[in-house]
Amino acid sequence: MPVDRLLPNDEARDLIALARDIADKALAPRVDECERDETYPDGLFATLGEAGLLSLPYPEEWGGGGQPYEVYLQVLEELAARWAAVAVAVSVHSLSCHPLMAFGTEQQKSQWLPEMLGGTTIGAYSLSEPQAGSDAGALTCKAVAADDGYRITGEKAWITHGGIADFYNLFARTGTGSQGISCFLVPAGTPGLTFGKPEEKMGLHAVPTTAAHYDNALIPAERRIGEEGQGLQIAFSALDSGRLGIAAVAVGLAQAALDDAVAYSQERSTFGRKIIDHQGLGFLLADMAAAVDSARATYLDAARRRDAGLPYSRNASVAKLVATDAAMKVTTDAVQVLGGVGYTRDYRVERYMREAKITQIFEGTNQIQRLVISRDLAKQR
Incomplete structure (x- = not known):
């Protein structure tokens, strides 16, 4: 189900609505077949580029969308809720534009950045x-x-x-x-x-x-x-932003798993009651919802610090750690909610569970995130 979002202005709300519409029409109908057959979604990234969704957090003067990072990440979450692989690729594209934007000369940026942000290249x-x-x-x-x-x-x-x-x-x-x-x-x-x-x-x-x-x-x-x-220095600077992208992807994946689990629990009945009405399973779903909401709040806090020009490296690591661990647990619990059918490919939750695992590994493993966080704490003392 769509997430009610606190957004800074009408432009941001319209952008989220656009992202949802594209995700529902261009991503959702293709994801099952492409993931099952391991086929590349030709033309899909061109569609995202034409809509301006490949360069949202970059300045308009260079061809970007000029959006705050907190808005960009929520767009990324919407994409991930339909297709995690595509959302990861969009996040990596944004990550790959960061070195030139942040460390390139004016001549380098003038020469290459408009094409990189224009939606025609990945x-x-x-x-x-x-x-x-x-x-x-x-x-x-x-x-x-x-x-x-x-x-x-x-x-x-x-x-x-x-x-x-x-x-x-x-x-x-x-x-x-x-x-x-x-x-x-x-x-x-x-x-x-x-x-x-x-x-x-x-x-x-x-x-x-x-x-x-x-x-x-x-x-x-x-x-x-x-x-x-x-x-x-360039690599680690880019990874701070990239970790927030993966956190948003993880939350989108977890939200999709929660939505599927809730929908199934309202349709499936045992002992004369919908299974969501059994307290044991209802509490499990409640914990899943709490994990998703908490993870979202964590990545938004880090993004708002970034947008305000505040230090956010530790916060990015916290967001990546919390969101990806939450995604792994929520997707695993979604399989449990569906029971035996959750372990089959007839339902998407088994794929969500497999996809969640990599979020704990790339852009720095969660063990590395703990190292970053602990070192920052030691530095403060």
């Missing part, structure tokens, strides 16, 4: 490697300075939209230690850049996740974003 984020996931400082993909730019050699992993995206934010080693990593904006089709076969994932089947291989690929020097050695 971006991907390329930080992780096979042996460097949570420990981003351990990456080994190299960018060696040359007369004509940088020569990139190495492997990247876990790239959402890998092989399909139009541009990639690549983080590669230009020196030693944590200060020896730099950021590059790599266009698709770069000679020497190839992609592996899509990973065989537990969920999010419709949007591919791949590895990438760089074989002496030439990246012009003008495509380095920020200074040499600034890469981890």
Whole structure:
């Protein structure tokens, strides 16, 4: 059922209504088939781009929607409630635009940002490697300075939209230690850049996740974003925003599971009563609703801090931790509410449960979120 939202103005309310309409008409009718058959939803991201939903939190002067982050995240939640894989890809696209917007020169932004935000291209984020996931400082993909730019050699992993995206934010080693990593904006089709076969994932089947291989690929020097050695600062800055995106996706997924569980509990009867009227199950649904509402409030608090220009890194980690743990529990409980049929593919809740698991892992595992939070607490003392 639609969530009643506290929104700052009529424009935001109209935007949420538009997002719901598109989600109901363009996403919901295709999600089951594409996820079941593991087929990419051709044309869908173009539809989202034409509606302006791919660049909502960025300034209008560069082609963005000029929306507060709290509004953008609620749009993302609406998309996730219909199709988590698509919402994740939208969140990753927004994440991949952040380095250029925040650290690029005016010339770089003028050259590339309007196209990236204009709705006709989709971006991907390329930080992780096979042996460097949570420990981003351990990456080994190299960018060696040359007369004509940088020569990139190495492997990247876990790239959402890998092989399909139009541009990639690549983080590669230009020196030693944590200060020896730099950021590059790599266009698709770069000679020497190839992609592996899509990973065989537990969920999010419709949007591919791949590895990438760089074989002496030439990246012009003008495509380095920020200074040499600034890469981890750029990456972590982007991840603060990206974690809020995943929190919103997790809440949308949990809301969908709750809605399906409530609907089923009002239709199914045992011992002469609807199962929602049995206190044991009614209390379970109440706990699910409390978890969803609490998680939503947590990501909105962090987003409002971001919009106000306040520090929000710890709050983003709290939101990601709380929302994704809630999504895992709520989707698991939804399967329990439906009983045996919940364990079959005849109902969506089994897919929701599989999809929720990855939200606890990417954009920094929830163990990493706890590390970020505890370090911030120690710093305050």
